[in-house]
Amino acid sequence: xxxxxxxxxxxxxxxxxxxxxxxxxxxxxxxxxxxxxxxxxxxxxxxxxxxxxxxxxxxxxxxxxxxxxxxxxxxxxxxxxxxxxxxxxxxxxxxxxxxxxxxxxxxxxxxxxxxxxxxxxxxxxxxxxxxxxxxxxxxxxxxxxxxxxxxxxxxxxxxxxxxxxxxxxxxxxxxxxxxxxxxxxxxxxxxxxxxxxxxxxxxxxx
Amino acid sequence: xxxxxxxxxxxxxxxxxxxxxxxxxxxxxxxxxxxxxxxxxxxxxxxxxxxxxxxxxxxxxxxxxxxxxxxxxxxxxxxxxxxxxxxxxxxxxxxxxxxxxxxxxxxxxxxxxxxxxxxxxxxxxxxxxxxxxxxxxxxxxxxxxxxxxxxxxxxxxxxxxxxxxxxxxxxxxxxxxxxxxxxxxxxxxxxxxxxxxxxxxxxxxxxxxxxxxxxxxxxxxxxxxxxxxxxxxxxxxxxxxxxxxxxxxxxxxxxxxxxxxxxxxxxxxxxxxxxxxxxxxxxxxxxxxxxxxxxxxxxxxxxxxxxxxxxxxxxxxxxxxxxxxxxxxxxxxxxxxxxxxxxxxxxxxxxxxxxxxxxx
Ligand SMILES: Nc1ncnc2c1ncn2[C@@H]1O[C@H](COP(=O)(O)OP(=O)(O)OP(=O)(O)O)[C@@H](O)[C@H]1O
Ligand SMILES: [Mg+2]
Numbered sequence: 001x002x003x004x005x006x007x008x009x010x011x012x013x014x015x016x017x018x019x020x021x022x023x024x025x026x027x028x029x030x031x032x033x034x035x036x037x038x039x040x041x042x043x044x045x046x047x048x049x050x051x052x053x054x055x056x057x058x059x060x061x062x063x064x065x066x067x068x069x070x071x072x073x074x075x076x077x078x079x080x081x082x083x084x085x086x087x088x089x090x091x092x093x094x095x096x097x098x099x100x101x102x103x104x105x106x107x108x109x110x111x112x113x114x115x116x117x118x119x120x121x122x123x124x125x126x127x128x129x130x131x132x133x134x135x136x137x138x139x140x141x142x143x144x145x146x147x148x149x150x151x152x153x154x155x156x157x158x159x160x161x162x163x164x165x166x167x168x169x170x171x172x173x174x175x176x177x178x179x180x181x182x183x184x185x186x187x188x189x190x191x192x193x194x195x196x197x198x199x200x201x202x203x204x205x206x
Numbered sequence: 207x208x209x210x211x212x213x214x215x216x217x218x219x220x221x222x223x224x225x226x227x228x229x230x231x232x233x234x235x236x237x238x239x240x241x242x243x244x245x246x247x248x249x250x251x252x253x254x255x256x257x258x259x260x261x262x263x264x265x266x267x268x269x270x271x272x273x274x275x276x277x278x279x280x281x282x283x284x285x286x287x288x289x290x291x292x293x294x295x296x297x298x299x300x301x302x303x304x305x306x307x308x309x310x311x312x313x314x315x316x317x318x319x320x321x322x323x324x325x326x327x328x329x330x331x332x333x334x335x336x337x338x339x340x341x342x343x344x345x346x347x348x349x350x351x352x353x354x355x356x357x358x359x360x361x362x363x364x365x366x367x368x369x370x371x372x373x374x375x376x377x378x379x380x381x382x383x384x385x386x387x388x389x390x391x392x393x394x395x396x397x398x399x400x401x402x403x404x405x406x407x408x409x410x411x412x413x414x415x416x417x418x419x420x421x422x423x424x425x426x427x428x429x430x431x432x433x434x435x436x437x438x439x440x441x442x443x444x445x446x447x448x449x450x451x452x453x454x455x456x457x458x459x460x461x462x463x464x465x466x467x468x469x470x471x472x473x474x475x476x477x478x479x480x481x482x483x484x485x486x487x488x489x490x491x492x493x494x495x496x497x498x499x500x501x502x503x504x505x506x507x508x509x510x511x512x513x514x515x516x517x518x519x520x521x522x523x524x525x526x527x528x529x530x531x532x533x534x535x536x537x538x539x540x541x542x543x544x545x546x547x548x549x550x551x552x553x554x555x556x557x558x559x560x561x562x563x564x565x566x
Contacts, residue, residue, distance in 0.1 A: 048561075050558045072476065073475065079475070081560075083561060087469070
């Protein structure tokens, strides 16, 4: 469960988020829509520990972010990220890219995960050798490596065609059915409609 | 960790090569300057130590080259208790044929036996004994002209000490006329069980114009050696700084280009410490590789120097184990220190910039 309590965020003196309150339950699939510059990415950054809000609290299963001692371990065990750009490391093959997220994972687990995403044949390929849609699916696999409680995705389909975009959202649906919280920011209203809950951010407010 | 580090280095091949070369240049410089300077020092000191426990020079002069002591002191010294034998030497230099500077040693008869003959005889009046390295260079192998005076070549000797192997030996009275002095220094060989300190005291009391030191003490305090050592250290330090700058600057560029890699790692919860270590590790690999290459290159360069007739054998360097070890440690610290700033920069990448869609 993730709960945002009265979150306000200012960049220097510009208000980006204004008293946002929100509660997301286990396995919920949430999409966040809103115009460019409305504050979607800012909200995602705050909910995912990447950014400390100017005011307010985020509570994650009874833990207030302010009380977390080792934010790295927390992130590694609980949170997965998917960005608009895949950010795969170009000199490592798919398998080694996945291992960045978790060194200890076995080959078998990697293969099972890749099978689930229908990209098992790419395991030894390099990012430059696969398609944009495939790269994004590898990035999703990387986000899932540590079996996180929540996956944050900011414009994950921004660089994909509609067919690949739909595949990604169907995958999110499947993951949320398995109990992972999915929080996606997107411009695409059709895709956003696939989520359990839709929030719209407008001028920094929900 | 190792395989990923190597992959990262390979992925940035050009910059890796640049760092590699800048490290090699710097380490080779340190190797050569240290090896050559310690080579010169050890050559000269082994020459001084070859016979004689005590060295007598003119008092209060900064360099033995300018020293002038009265050769007749030998007679008085020989009478002292505990003295086995004493000899005198004049150190001079003169152009010989095309060689601009050749060491000329004027020695007393009893010193001649120190030069190992490989051809003919020791020099008599108007004769000169030449070192092997000079002899092979000479056009006229029968006579040699030193400061406009002709000497018949009486024989050839060989020596492990480059300074000697490339020198000419004549009798001290003739050298005295050429270089206008009595003797540069007197070397005293003591009896096995003689009290050196007492002997030095007794020698000093013979003449107020002289200074007497044990050979070891003399070598330790010889000004020329101090100058050589200091310049060698300064040059090494500069080379170290250049290598360091090479790593810092080129590595910083690489790190900048890899920002998205560090950003995603931070987002994935990889600690700053781990990122710092991984970059230092990459640098360490380069440091080790460069050290090995620099070592081989230096050995090769020293070989060439040693066998260059142009240098008359005067320049000679040897890489001892302890020198190699200390330069290895220097290389490692250069790699590690040089990587600190880039590594911290990398670790500080803010993953928020990824969420903003920046292709950092
Ligand atoms: N690092 C920053 N420094 C200053 N202002 C920022 C920064 N990041 C975002 N902002 C501002 O905060 C506001 C919200 O930005 P945010 O990126 O959250 O919007 P968004 O909804 O994600 O937009 P988009 O749909 O274009 O991605 C914008 O006005 C933006 O200019
Ligand atoms: Mg955004």
